[in-house]
Amino acid sequence: MLALLKTIDLALDLYTWILIASAIYSWLYAFNVINSSNRFVSQIGLFLYNVTEPVLRPIRRVMPDLGGIDISPIILLLIIYFVRQLMWSTLAPILL
Secondary structure: OHHHHHHHHHHHHHHHHHHHHHHHHHHHHHOOOOOOOOHHHHHHHHHHHHHHHHHHHHHHHHOOOOOOOOOHHHHHHHHHHHHHHHHHHHOHHHHO
């Protein structure tokens, strides 16, 4: 059971890094730093969008309009952090 807990924690950690990479990619794309016509770059952007958008979309629907600022990745990172802390503080003492 502890192995399952560690695997879930690893998946949440990996998703955190994917979410950060997606935010950085969106900034680079918005400021025209990266060449969006490059096929490799566009494939990376499509992958990051497809992986993060299904989770971010419900958060964006609930959030009020803040103009051009999107804080949904920050809210999702806080939710992931809360779930990881809750998981380790409640389940780990029972399993150890």
